[in-house]
Structures are given as structure tokens and as C-alpha cells.
Amino acid sequence: MPKMLPMVIQTRARPSTTLRLLCAEAAKHGVSPEACLENTSVSAEMLTDTDASHSTEDEILAIENLMSLVPNNVGLGVAVGRATNVHAFGIWGFAILTSPTLRAAIETAIDYARLSFMIADMSLAVEGDEARLEFDLSDIPQMAQRFILERHLVTAVKFITDLLQQPEFDAFEARYKENAADYAQQLTGITSVPIKIAQPVNALAFPTAILDKPLPKSDAATLKFCLNQCKQLLEQQTGTLPHWSQQVRDTIVDNIGTDQQIEDVAAKLSLTERTLRRRLTDEGTSFRQLYSDARMAVAHELLASAGLNIETVSWRVGYAEPASFARAFAKKYGKTPGEVRKQTNAKS
Incomplete structure (x- = not known):
């Protein structure tokens, strides 16, 4: 027994x-x-x-x-x-x-x-x-x-x-x-x-x-491993994307804790902003959509699985203001970040 x-x-x-x-x-x-x-x-x-x-x-x-x-x-x-x-x-x-x-x-x-x-x-x-x-x-x-x-x-x-x-x-x-x-x-x-x-x-x-000294950048190999987990999460939710959309989404995830503009991503991909916009349009999407989807998916996982607080999640996915993050999240999922986190904590 x-x-x-x-x-x-x-x-x-x-x-x-x-x-x-x-x-x-x-x-x-x-x-x-x-x-x-x-x-x-x-x-x-x-x-x-x-x-x-x-x-x-x-x-x-x-x-x-x-x-x-x-x-x-x-x-x-x-x-x-x-x-x-x-x-x-x-x-x-x-x-x-x-x-x-x-x-x-x-x-x-x-x-x-x-x-x-x-x-x-x-x-x-x-x-x-x-x-x-x-x-x-x-x-x-x-x-x-x-x-x-x-x-x-x-x-x-x-x-x-x-x-x-x-x-x-x-x-x-x-x-x-x-x-x-x-x-x-x-x-x-x-x-x-x-x-x-x-x-x-x-x-x-x-x-x-x-305790309060700024941390140096974490070990690159270890952080890369964790970011790859974020990418796998996105693929599980939305599947593999067309070539340029995938390249953009991967670049967004690699820098997800910072505020990103299309010109920044285009430069990392060795493209002009105009060329990148055209290629994403040809694939039926946009930088704004890919950026929003990536941030929201990672944020949802941190709230739904880990139960992190809203301010912490907002910061980690590149939002300067928790209120802006909360509005975007509710528009995407039909629930506020607080409601998702509350459901998570109720299960623990």
C-alpha cells in the first residue's frame, strides 16, 4: 500500500x-x-x-x-x-x-x-x-x-x-x-x-x-536555451510560420524584454524596413501582428503556468506600462491578466 x-x-x-x-x-x-x-x-x-x-x-x-x-x-x-x-x-x-x-x-x-x-x-x-x-x-x-x-x-x-x-x-x-x-x-x-x-x-x-546590485547579462547559452523554449511554445500555439514571418518572430523572442520597432528587427535581418514590410505583407501578416502575438503568448504562459504578478510579466515582455499590457492582453484573450493569474493560483 x-x-x-x-x-x-x-x-x-x-x-x-x-x-x-x-x-x-x-x-x-x-x-x-x-x-x-x-x-x-x-x-x-x-x-x-x-x-x-x-x-x-x-x-x-x-x-x-x-x-x-x-x-x-x-x-x-x-x-x-x-x-x-x-x-x-x-x-x-x-x-x-x-x-x-x-x-x-x-x-x-x-x-x-x-x-x-x-x-x-x-x-x-x-x-x-x-x-x-x-x-x-x-x-x-x-x-x-x-x-x-x-x-x-x-x-x-x-x-x-x-x-x-x-x-x-x-x-x-x-x-x-x-x-x-x-x-x-x-x-x-x-x-x-x-x-x-x-x-x-x-x-x-x-x-x-x-540583493539589489544590477545583474550582469545571464550566461548566453543558458538564456538561449530558455528563449528556445519560448519559441517552441509559440510554435505549439500557432504552428510554423512562412519563412520571413518565422524569422521576425524568432528575432522578437530573442529580444522580448525590450521595446522593439520594425526597423530594429529589419536591421537584425539585414533588410530594409520597406523590404521587410513587403515580405510580411506577401505572407499575409504584419510586424505589428507578429510582435503582439509573440508577447501575448509568452505573457499568457507566465501568468497561466507560473502565476507571476502582472507587473513582472508586463516588464518581461517589453511593456513599459502594466496598464497598456493589461489592455492588450484583455483584447487578445477576452480575459484580464488578473483573471488568468487568479485561476492559476486557485489551482495551486
Whole structure:
């Protein structure tokens, strides 16, 4: 019989990436995917389906299976956390990567946590010179808590250093409520982040000063991956376009966070504005239509899937004013951004 988890744990849809990484680590310890997934609703075959999803309950059960099957399980969460990349989350990774500051990136990560690797509730606390990402594990079964906290802490360190583009940045401290000196000693040999035990909260602490510094441009390869996910989304919604329309739409998506004019896109395509207008007319469309469709489709996905707030979505698709974005969105979909976001949050 499957074990029952507390009702407070939401059974929400999660990307297949997280279980795939979990089973990959299990294999290194001689644990088969079938054993790792026992009593879940997920089969080993489903792990290769990039469109597949699973519930939080499934993932916690798989974590408990792994922890019980690997006697020396300290650091399993660290290993999986190191293998987790922001680009694994496609359009939602795009939302993080295009944040102007680390604070905005963290707030976005919290907003879209339902679609990420997160299981524990995460919050940002700031006290003077210290900022903390705090993780609440109180509703998570005891067997899974160590793994989940390890994974969350390591992934947070990786994301922050990636966003700052400072791999040498090491001003972190991991804090554990747990008071097990032997566990802390073993973990210290696995991760370079200093560890404190018997703390009031589970948290990753770092200097407040880095929160509001402008972020450098994100890693080009990673951002390109996320933008490609946006392009695939558009193709799923509207299909493949004629040649020049496709070229224009791809160029728009590559620069979707900025206000774009047809002359800008024409220059990127090595065309004159007049030639580009003529070619789009021949294909039965216009720059204005392609631009609007691309922005609205990405915005709808960020609202409908991630539940990001309206101001954040507006900014990310190149609108200077949320009110202008809201009017265009309502005209396109017959619903306001707030209504779409409300429906999303009601499901979570």
C-alpha cells in the first residue's frame, strides 16, 4: 500500500526533470529507477518524456525510497542539487534569468516555485547586513527532510552564483535546525559552504548588499536555451510560420524584454524596413501582428503556468506600462491578466 502523506502537502504538477535527476543519482548507488519509483504513479518509461509531469507526493515518496535504500545517504541531496540547472525549467527559467536584480530573481523564483524543484516553502528575510533564504520543512515527512534541504540549499547557491556570474563568490552560510554534529561533519566534507547546526531556522545566509546590485547579462547559452523554449511554445500555439514571418518572430523572442520597432528587427535581418514590410505583407501578416502575438503568448504562459504578478510579466515582455499590457492582453484573450493569474493560483 502506498504511504499517505500529510494533506498539507500540495499534490501539484511538477516537471519530469526533478525525478529524472533523482533516479540518475539513485543509479550511481545501485538503486534502479523501478525501486526508486515504487508506490508512486510514475513509471521508469515516463522519465524520458519531456512533457510528463508528476505530483509533489510522488516526488516525496521517491525521495523516501532512495533515502531508505542507500544506507550512507548523507549528501544525496547535494549531488542532485549540483545537477539542477535553471535552464531545465524552460520559460520559467527565462523569467528568472531576465530579472534585473538578485532580489527580483529570488522573488520570481518564489512566485513560480510550484513549477520548480522546490518542495519546502521558501521565503526571503532581510535583517540589516544579512539576507536569508529560509526553508520551512515542517510539513514534509522526516525521512525526506535532509535530502530536500540539502538539494534546496545547494541549488540556491548554484543559482545565485550563476546569476551574479561570480563562481568564486563564497559568502554563504548554510544553517540547519537539526542538531546532529556527526551529520554536519559528514556534510562539511561534501560541500564547501560553511554549516551551522542547532539554528532557529533552516536557511541560506548571504550579504544583503548583493540583493539589489544590477545583474550582469545571464550566461548566453543558458538564456538561449530558455528563449528556445519560448519559441517552441509559440510554435505549439500557432504552428510554423512562412519563412520571413518565422524569422521576425524568432528575432522578437530573442529580444522580448525590450521595446522593439520594425526597423530594429529589419536591421537584425539585414533588410530594409520597406523590404521587410513587403515580405510580411506577401505572407499575409504584419510586424505589428507578429510582435503582439509573440508577447501575448509568452505573457499568457507566465501568468497561466507560473502565476507571476502582472507587473513582472508586463516588464518581461517589453511593456513599459502594466496598464497598456493589461489592455492588450484583455483584447487578445477576452480575459484580464488578473483573471488568468487568479485561476492559476486557485489551482495551486
